[in-house]
Every structure is written in C-alpha cells, then in structure tokens.
Amino acid sequence: MTAPLPARDAIRIAVIGLGYVGLPLAVAFGRRHATLGFDIDQTRVAGLQRGDDHTRELSQDELRAAAHLRYSADTADLADCNVHIVTVPTPVDAYKRPDLSALEAASRAVGAALQRGGVVIYESTVYPGATEEICVPILEAVSGLRYREDFHVGYSPERINPGDKQHRLENTLKVTAGSSDAAAAFVDALYRDIVEAGTHRVSSIRVAEAAKVIENTQRDVNIALVNELALIFDRLGIDTHEVLEAAGTKWNFLPFRPGLVGGHCIGVDPYYLTHKAQEIGYHPEVILAGRRINDSMGLHVAQRVVKLMQQRGIQTAGARVLVLGLAFKENCPDLRNTRVIDVVRELQSYSIEVDVHDPWVAAAYAQHEYGLTPIDTPDAGAYDAIILAVAHTQFRELGAVGMRAFGKPGAVLFDVKAALPADAVDARL
Numbered sequence: 464m465t466a467p468l469p470a471r472d473a474i475r476i477a478v479i480g481l482g483y484v485g486l487p488l489a490v491a492f493g494r495r496h497a498t499l500g501f502d503i504d505q506t507r508v509a510g511l512q513r514g515d516d517h518t519r520e521l522s523q524d525e526l527r528a529a530a531h532l533r534y535s536a537d538t539a540d541l542a543d544c545n546v547h548i549v550t551v552p553t554p555v556d557a558y559k560r561p562d563l564s565a566l567e568a569a570s571r572a573v574g575a576a577l578q579r580g581g582v583v584i585y586e587s588t589v590y591p592g593a594t595e596e597i598c599v600p601i602l603e604a605v606s607g608l609r610y611r612e613d614f615h616v617g618y619s620p621e622r623i624n625p626g627d628k629q630h631r632l633e634n635t636l637k638v639t640a641g642s643s644d645a646a647a648a649f650v651d652a653l654y655r656d657i658v659e660a661g662t663h664r665v666s667s668i669r670v671a672e673a674a675k676v677i678e679n680t681q682r683d684v685n686i687a688l689v690n691e692l693a694l695i696f697d698r699l700g701i702d703t704h705e706v707l708e709a710a711g712t713k714w715n716f717l718p719f720r721p722g723l724v725g726g727h728c729i730g731v732d733p734y735y736l737t738h739k740a741q742e743i744g745y746h747p748e749v750i751l752a753g754r755r756i757n758d759s760m761g762l763h764v765a766q767r768v769v770k771l772m773q774q775r776g777i778q779t780a781g782a783r784v785l786v787l788g789l790a791f792k793e794n795c796p797d798l799r800n801t802r803v804i805d806v807v808r809e810l811q812s813y814s815i816e817v818d819v820h821d822p823w824v825a826a827a828y829a830q831h832e833y834g835l836t837p838i839d840t841p842d843a844g845a846y847d848a849i850i851l852a853v854a855h856t857q858f859r860e861l862g863a864v865g866m867r868a869f870g871k872p873g874a875v876l877f878d879v880k881a882a883l884p885a886d887a888v889d890a891r892l
C-alpha cells in the first residue's frame with residue numbers, strides 16, 4: 464500500500480540550503496509550521512541564529528517573525544522532519560556542464576533522514592528529468608525506501624529575484640508538481656499556505672522542471688538578440704537605446720535591453736537545458752548562439768572604452784579606469800558569475816590600472832571569488848575613464864556629475880546600464 468502523506472497538523476518541514484532561495488522559504492514556512500532551516504555552512508547558520516542575513520534579502524524583523532523556525536548545521540536534525548525541501552545551488556562547472564554535486568549531496572543527506580510517508584520537494588533549478596533520474600535513485604538507495612510506494616517527491620521551482628523588493632515569494636505565482644496526484648495536491652496545498660498569489664499545478668515533475676529552465680532561457684535569448692543589435696548599431700554609429708525606445712512604441716515589441724548577463728540563473732540555466740538536449744541527440748543552436756553573444760559583451764564594453772580613450776589621445780598603458788559596480792545586478796551583494804569581471808580583465812590586458820568600487824559587495828568576498836579587492840572610496844579627479852557597470856541606487860543618486868568628479872578633465876564616462884541621461888555620458892551600450 465502507498466504510504467500516506469503527512470497529516471496537515473503533523474507537518475514538520477526542513478529547508479536544505481539557506482541561500483537566496485532557501486532562507487525566504489524557511490522564514491515563510493516558519494511563520495506557520497515547525498520548520499528547520501538546514502545548511503552545511505556553519506558560519507551561515509551561526510549568522511542566522513544571530514539574526515544576520517548576509518544576502519540582505521530579509522531584515523532582522525522578518526527573520527524574527529518566523530517564530531517556528533530554528534536553524535541547524537547538524538544532519539541528525541533532518542530526521543525529525545517529514546517534508547524536506549531542497550534549495551541548494553545548481554551551478555555549471557568550468558566546461559559549462561551542470562554541476563549537480565550539491566544536489567546529490569543534499570539528496571544523500573535527505574535519503575539518510577527519510578522515513579515512510581515522507582515528502583521530498585526540490586526547488587533547485589535543473590533540466591527536465593533530473594529530479595527523477597538523479598535525485599530519486601539517490602533517495603531510494605540511501606533510505607532503502609521505494610519511490611511512490613514509500614515516499615513522495617515534488618518539484619516547485621523558485622522565481623524570486625535577488626534584490627527585488629517587489630517580486631517576493633509571497634506575491635509571485637508558484638508552479639507545483641508531484642510524483643502522484645495525491646503528492647501533487649499535497650505539495651500544491653503546502654505552497655498555497657505561504658504564496659498569497661497562488662499556485663499553478665502541472666501534471667508532472669518534468670513539466671515543472673522544464674517550465675523553470677525555459678523562463679531564464681527565454682530571457683537569455685531575448686537579451687542576446689538585443690545585445691547583437693547593440694553590436695551592430697555600435698558599428699553603424701547609432702544609439703541602441705534610442706532605437707529600442709522608438710521600436711518599443713509598437714504594441715508588440717518586447718522591452719529587452721542590452722547588458723552584461725551575469726548571475727547564477729540567466730547565464731547558467733540555459734546550459735542545463737542544452738546539456739539535456741545534447742544527451743538525447745539534439746544540438747541546440749539558438750540557445751547556445753545567445754549564450755556566446757551574451758558572454759562576449761564584457762569584452763565589447765572594455766574595447767569600446769579603450770577606443771574612446773585612444774580617440775581622445777589618452778594613452779592606455781598605465782591609464783587609470785574606475786569601474787562602478789561588481790555585483791551581477793543592481794542593489795544586490797551577489798557576485799556569482801558577474802560578467803563585470805570580463806570588463807575588468809580585458810581592461811587589465813591593455814595594462815590599464817583598474818579600480819573597482821561597489822558599496823554592496825564585501826571586499827573579502829570579491830577577493831575570495833576573483834582575487835580582486837574593491838576600493839572603499841574612489842579618488843577624486845584621478846581616472847582617465849569611468850564605467851558605470853551596475854546601476855546600484857547609490858550610483859544613480861551620484862549622477863553623471865558626481866561620477867565625472869572622479870575623472871581627470873576630459874575623462875571618458877561610459878554607461879553600461881543606460882542609467883544616466885544620454886547627453887551626460889560619452890557613450891553607452
């Protein structure tokens with residue numbers, strides 16, 4: 464007989480991986496249900512126990528509001544729970560292949576804690592099929608239990624957007640799926656408890672996995688098209704944003720903007736889909752072409768700035784350039800897969816001395832990830848070029864005049880994000 468799902472009043476949740484996705488989820492459940500926030504990173508757990516969230520997604524008050532949430536780095540505590548939700552990272556390796564090691568490790572830890580009737584829900588972004596082809600066999604092997612007979616599995620991809628205070632877990636419709644009708648209904652009801660915007664239940668885990676991975680693939684490909692337009696219009700001497708603004712007056716023109724595509728979602732998730740496609744003998748063309756264009760934009764930005772400097776007679780070797788922003792996006796301390804680093808490295812290859820300033824980023828984190836220490840305060844009147852790379856609110860408030868104050872007379876001001884008025888900068892992407 465199929466093991467019964469946990470009764471509603473007996474639900475004890477564990478969230479495994481307390482990052483940008485896991486912490487808000489644990490806090491939302493911890494307001495209503497007995498919840499364990501689990502992470503292998505003891506420093507992270509200790510920080511949360513003190514009420515300190517380094518991702519800056521949640522305030523101390525929000526953390527405190529989760530009265531039924533406790534934190535642990537001890538896998539033994541997972542055994543007390545009957546609903547395990549996995550929110551660990553799913554990056555790519557140096558060859559852009561899916562790195563499922565955290566997902567596999569988390570599945571082993573959950574498998575060791577799993578009991579008859581337990582539910583394991585995955586939220587990590589994967590390719591269609593990964594949950595049932597990779598995670599479920601690990602759960603079965605470690606627990607000795609049988610999938611669908613003894614335990615249940617769900618998938619509910621996360622849609623949060625780090626640094627975005629508008630689109631939150633609570634007000635964003637959530638896709639849900641389960642290993643059987645009953646499991647899907649259980650998973651759906653669980654999320655409806657915390658997501659005011661409601662849920663969208665689909666017929667299988669594979670559909671939910673595919674839906675998530677194409678959300679970001681679609682954005683990636685659309686941005687790649689606009690980036691390619693920017694490369695063309697640059698050669699034609701036309702301002703891309705003015706063209707986009709004009710085309711955007713048509714009702715069905717999509718509002719994408721050129722830019723550096725970084726972070727661990729848009730620039731990474733498409734590789735999960737292309738990996739699976741290649742495994743089944745289909746060679747994706749559009750998706751990978753888009754990835755190549757987006758990955759080349761950092762070089763393009765650096766080369767344009769170098770060209771502008773040379774056109775003004777500024778000798779590049781030994782010149783000083785200030786890059787404003789290192790995070791992968793605005794108003795967020797996240798450095799994962801930031802493509803600003805491509806701009807920095809390309810400039811350095813011209814023997815340019817590059818200072819990076821980012822009030823959102825911890826210097827030690829930048830040093831650890833990229834071997835680069837951002838400066839606290841840029842020097843006044845010191846730079847030959849200034850690049851606005853990330854449109855943090857602090858930089859927008861500084862404005863073009865404030866940024867130019869860091870430059871020598873005649874310095875180049877380049878706006879990657881089109882955050883400043885066109886006539887206040889020397890060029891923009």
Ligand SMILES: NC(=O)c1ccc[n+]([C@@H]2O[C@H](COP(=O)([O-])OP(=O)(O)OC[C@H]3O[C@@H](n4cnc5c(N)ncnc54)[C@H](O)[C@@H]3O)[C@@H](O)[C@H]2O)c1
Pocket residue numbers: 479480481482483484485501502503504507550551552553565566568569572586587588589620621622623624625727728
């Ligand atoms: N951040 C986003 O905007 C976002 C949005 C949607 C989906 N996702 C997906 O959600 C997943 C998690 O992303 P994130 O941004 O929250 O990652 P993150 O790096 O912010 O956090 C992951 C946490 O998991 C912990 N961890 C790693 N391995 C573990 C293990 N074996 N057991 C327990 N904890 C472990 C890490 O210590 C870290 O604290 C990824 O698959 C990502 O693609 C992220």
